Amino acid sequence: MRNRFNKQLELLNMELTTMGALCEDAISSATKALLDGNKQMIEKAIAAEVQIDQKERDIESLCMKLLLQQQPVASDLRIISSALKMISDMERIGDQASDIAEITKFVKSSDIKSISQIENMARATIRMVTDSIESFVKKDLKLAHSVMKYDDIVDGLFSEIKSELIAIITDGTESGESCMDLLMIAKYFERIGDHAVNIAEWVEFSITGKRVKDKDI
Secondary structure (H helix, E strand, O other): OHHHHHHHHHHHHHHHHHHHHHHHHHHHHHHHHHHHOOHHHHHHHHHHHHHHHHHHHHHHHHHHHHHHHOOOOHHHHHHHHHHHHHHHHHHHHHHHHHHHHHHHHHOOHHHHOOOOOHHHHHHHHHHHHHHHHHHHHOOOHHHHHHHHHHHHHHHHHHHHHHHHHHHHHHHOOOOHHHHHHHHHHHHHHHHHHHHHHHHHHHHHHHHHOOOOOOOOO
């Protein structure tokens, strides 16, 4: 019985890894659509979001089977409940990557040339998502804590982008509408980082049984 349960837990890890990879693809595709003006990447990001939604349902079903058909001990219950919370954040990451892709339809490539940190912000959020999922699979508390800390970098990049956009609006070199679109995109990247932090916090809970927000790591 326990051997079967362990195999199902391994399957859960695989499914979470797959869902994480889809989130990475969605963010990466949305970023390429923004930076390169690649319309195919818009559709790829939107398609990834649909797959993420389906994966969320698959993992929910697997978790319910683990809870109802097996006899999980306390540590197992923490893993399963954490996974259920994590996939909710991952689903939101997919939504926000899709939203970024949709906004890129209205952004000209010339609009982003002076916004130097958007690509860096995208890379940083992809790293956070990747590391947060990996920390769960590997039960790596140190890696989870590094994700929480890295959010400060993403927040700093958002502040830089906002300042750049304010300067552009003040100079009158770009339209206010374009700047608002870019600010919204940066805000979505910031929110993706926040969701990655949530995932890392649930990893901490799955390992330690504690999830203390807003604490020094």
